[in-house]
Amino acid sequence: METQRRTDIGPPDFRNFLPPIVKANYGKWKYHEIVKPGVMVHVGESGDKLFTVRAASPRLLGTKRIRKFAELADRYCGGYLRFTSRHNVEFLLTDESNIDPLIADLATLGHPVGGIGPAISNIVHTQGWVHCHSAATDASGVVKAVMDDLHEYFDGTKPIPGKLRIALACCLNMCGAVHCSDIAILGVHRRPPRVQKGLNKTCEIPNVIAACPTGAIRPASADGVPTVEIDEESCMFCANCFSVCPALPLADPLNDGISIWVGGKVSNARHEPMFSKLAVPFIDNDPPRWPEVVRNVRNIVEVWAEGARPHERMGEFIERIGWPKFFELTGIEFTKQHIDDYRYAGLSYKRSTQLRH
Amino acid sequence: METQRRTDIGPPDFRNFLPPIVKANYGKWKYHEIVKPGVMVHVGESGDKLFTVRAASPRLLGTKRIRKFAELADRYCGGYLRFTSRHNVEFLLTDESNIDPLIADLATLGHPVGGIGPAISNIVHTQGWVHCHSAATDASGVVKAVMDDLHEYFDGTKPIPGKLRIALACCLNMCGAVHCSDIAILGVHRRPPRVQKGLNKTCEIPNVIAACPTGAIRPASADGVPTVEIDEESCMFCANCFSVCPALPLADPLNDGISIWVGGKVSNARHEPMFSKLAVPFIDNDPPRWPEVVRNVRNIVEVWAEGARPHERMGEFIERIGWPKFFELTGIEFTKQHIDDYRYAGLSYKRSTQLRH
């Protein structure tokens, strides 16, 4: 038996999963055009045409739905499909006449088509209460509520100036890599960890102390047993201590919630990549639909859609009009929390007189 | 007697020193024009004309020369003159016909006229070996050598695209505020402080230890007497310890010298103010004329004068062409020393793919 156990074989070779037209035109594509919302065509130097239909996905998929996707792929494109880096599903067609029937079937199945070109695509997100122990909010539920509200920006009903990327992470670990998104939704804790009894049994106290960037954790002892104590004044709720020690939970119904960030980008197009900056410091968790989060995101999207120039990403737009104007247009209040006070804080102060008055 | 001792009277009221034409047009100037190198006219709403003749000064002046300036002022402009924030002397004339005779007299006295408009003005500088204990190089001597070489850029013989500001400081205290100059000449130590015997008598050991930003200073004792020892590996020669403790001199003939910095600016015109960045890490002290420093400064000036657009300051020019191009054009070698490794180092790394190849 043992001898038969296969390990370190790696993933299947992608070449076995490429449609013939891709094999034929591999590396020889000439240009692409957007045919209509959610549909684009790539034309090869050979003249071959590959049509891509991009459909929305909740990312959390049951095998039943995946089998449905497989069925559709068999029916319309020889069984070839792929998923995108933003978790949409893409069907790769050669027969143009299959596009509309496919879109119709997808609609019945509940998957709108869109997200290509100047549009809001799927929200990159994370586990939340569905599967993670570290979450300060849910992921899938917030995403569903926000995209229900913004779907017209996905399916092309409402045209916008350029790409707008939204991401969500349910804690500061930022598995959704929200630190570079046009709009980022971030779950945050706001209460210091509560030290659990028997911490010393589960955790290495020196590691725990070392884990804290602000030195808020000190060794202590509770009736003879070694443990730690938290200097609550210097805790900024990063949860790094919890990552290394289960006995320091931060999750707390009254103090957990969501913050909203804006103006990040990843691409090198025009402006170099940028981090997202704080827009709304805190909104209470309000399941199932987080109405305040939804309202704030829409508000920000609309301000941008209204004012941005073609191709202009959120961060480029804000840099052009200036942050004071951004806060004025969105009606978001500028507070002490918006002013950086971490390591590089000083570099974010305004060190010139170039101001609009 | 005591009662007669005057204190806290402050400086004389500048109003008593203003020429009548200035009093008459105070705050009511309309525009100015550059008449010729070193001469400009300010025209009041009244139509009055005030001519300014700006002459170079070594800044270090003996009373004899100052009396000469006073004489010239009496002869040509009713005794009114001023000095500039870059230490030039300005004569304030109302009678246009006095300009040339004044310039002639100044020439005989050895003071070229210039520095107005797109020009290299006087070098803001410091004490150096003439009067400071902290100097890693001389100030006045280097300034003299550099300006002897660049005087044509001051007196207008060689036109340039915009203002170019040079400053010199003889140690990292930067009294010349060289941190924001188009070209900065900075004296640097490169040998850790040498602990003098009897340090404990002159210095507070805890203060000395606290003064070191890199924690390179440790308490120690030499045959029973408390003193400090220097971890030479973590010393970067800032001399802050010396500022608080005379028993820790850094000055050293073999290791002191000059570094050259570029691209800083102060004005808010066009680009926000910028810090100077390292160009040449180290040049040996080579009195009396520091030929390598002079050569490097001229080289940088010429590269800029050659390539810059109208009004474009050094830093704006370099940002436009890119730092790699700057090093290529000047032939200055890019080394490990150019890469920041202090507190905010990470923020100076190139975090995009926007590169010229």
Place this chain on the structure above:
Amino acid sequence: MADKDSNGTPMLDDLEEGPWPSFVTQIKEMAAEGKEQCGQLLHMLERSYRDKVGHWKHGGIVGVRGYGGGVIGRYNDLQDEYPAIAHFHTVRVNHPSGWFYTSDALRTVCDIWDEHGSGLTNMHGATGDLVLLGTTSDQLEPVFAALTEHDFDLGGSGSDMRTPSACVGPARCEWACYDTLDLCHDITMTFQDEIHRPAFPYKFKIKCSGCPNDCVASIARADMSIIGTWRDEIRIDQDEVRAYAESGMDIERDVCRRCPTGCCDWTGKEFVVDDSNCVKCMHCINAMPKALRPGTDTGATILLGAKAPIVQGAQLSSVIVPFMKMEPPYEELKDLTTRIWDFWGEHGKNRERVGELIQRVGLGNFLEAVGVEPRPEMVAHPRDNPYVFYEEYYEEEEEEEEEEGAEPQSAAST
């Protein structure tokens, strides 16, 4: 509604409404298939919605024999109430480069997961893995056996090399400056041991984007970002440029004025690029895909260090090799990678990412250690503070004799 309330998850039921596909529906579908775990997951999640707090505990170390990564252990804190998801571990399956599948391949995975797990997945995880969401410890070996039997293998987790990912690249993109899919597959195969057996100070991620548009967000999310670019001229089809102009595009305003270096011009007849000042940002090409294409002397820029903010603050990757040709067997890249791992392995602290290590020791020292020459392309600008370290200084003859010190006297820099 009535029947919805009856199943006791009114809040989640509400999330089935609306145009966007619902994850709740997905869980319910699988519950309806008879997956008890999914029913209980649904109810525990509803409870989280009421309590406003998660009910998962810190995961213990679980996995498959011989591997140190690929499985995320997960247990709930209400074991008695939700026993079917008492363990609910995640299995990270290494996806095929570019996330390409055939319907058969997908069905194979579904069959395996229906047999051994909850039937729930993430297509895909944020790192790129095909995430199988929720199974019990005893099913880990069987699921692994079934997967490998069908040519699938696990991805990374813990302090190992994580599953690399790549943009669609040459398979469907005219802008791919190197073969992202091949490189991604190649390094995944080369570094199987590093992926499966955690031996690093912390995680290490590699992401491959074919051009500076960076469609896998590698500059923000990968310890090593490999981003395609070119050295020669942008290819221009002037007729197509004119066609864009005629179709009403304001080329001067929307293309030229948005060029970061202002190095392109529209004469009204011709689109002119000063390629020596082009920083390969892609904008003009993005705006006129039918008219413009990257050059043909292509390769990639290698950048290091991107990561999330925990705990010193987020980082974007920074340039370590401005331009590298990208051709199989990618030796130059692999050598560099190993040298980086060696230095990191030796000097990295526990849970210190490569980007943090570089900032701690200084880029200059890091370059020396991994044998790369410093170049101005690696910095946005040279240092603006005067705190330069020098490793040695000169001493006068006498001093030397006294101290018997070498001249120049040496002291390692920090």
Place this chain on the structure above:
Amino acid sequence: MADKDSNGTPMLDDLEEGPWPSFVTQIKEMAAEGKEQCGQLLHMLERSYRDKVGHWKHGGIVGVRGYGGGVIGRYNDLQDEYPAIAHFHTVRVNHPSGWFYTSDALRTVCDIWDEHGSGLTNMHGATGDLVLLGTTSDQLEPVFAALTEHDFDLGGSGSDMRTPSACVGPARCEWACYDTLDLCHDITMTFQDEIHRPAFPYKFKIKCSGCPNDCVASIARADMSIIGTWRDEIRIDQDEVRAYAESGMDIERDVCRRCPTGCCDWTGKEFVVDDSNCVKCMHCINAMPKALRPGTDTGATILLGAKAPIVQGAQLSSVIVPFMKMEPPYEELKDLTTRIWDFWGEHGKNRERVGELIQRVGLGNFLEAVGVEPRPEMVAHPRDNPYVFYEEYYEEEEEEEEEEGAEPQSAAST
């Protein structure tokens, strides 16, 4: 040359050659006037040129009665060889605003200094003082008496308020947005005690520039930078603009394209400014002084914290009041300044400049402490890291009772 060599300072003699006025000539002139100090200074300096090291020692505390600042003590380390400059202290004389003088005023100072000192000066020091360079301890009181008798007073040194300085401003500049000279003189008089009696954690400098050109470099060199600006429209004389165009200026290229916000346009006939997006950078005005002028609703931006790099790195001042009207008696500004000094005096460490204090406690906390509302104008951008401090959190009823904590529970922020 012969006679030059004979005086034994060949290196310095060489620095008398060349077109630029020579400091050596100045020292020699005063030596020739019979100032022995100057002769010895020259020879000691020549020695420094040979040795490549200075010969001055750390200055001890010297000064005039009742003052803690204004004099920099200086002693050489070769007392026996150069006794005439064994002490060679610097006296910092507070200059008149804008460095305006009459010939008589200059002669007065010369008379005093010829009598009591070396006759050498710096016109002026980098902070702005009229620097009297070199005298002996016993001459300090007499020189002070003579100066005050003629209406001059000392400037600052040590941990006090330093001599403020101002650009020429309304006296000779059409762009002055407030009366820099009057403000400079007014605060100098108001804060005489703070200038003469060091009571701060460290030095505090104020510099007044009439417009964003910042001709006294206040944003780089002053703990408090007061820089003129305006709120209304740039005044435009279109005829003069056209005159510049006719005279050959490329307004589109050299003015409009260099506008940081691209908010001005040249139609070929008219120069149009979108003042709502103008950031008052001065460029278009600088380029066309006959045609453009700042608006008439003028005031100043107040910034804090500039300093040299010792020891945490250099800082430029940052905005604390985006726009403040600047009219005598300048109460608003003086109140703010005192509130800042109070907080700094209480919380500043020894040798900690205001800019360093702000970075240590955080701008947000600093604003609270000095009673200024946070505004987006104060930052280049909001924070990009998620590490937000909150001073309080909520607790549930039970917890409270247990802990008898107030709700919300309070904890001061750092």
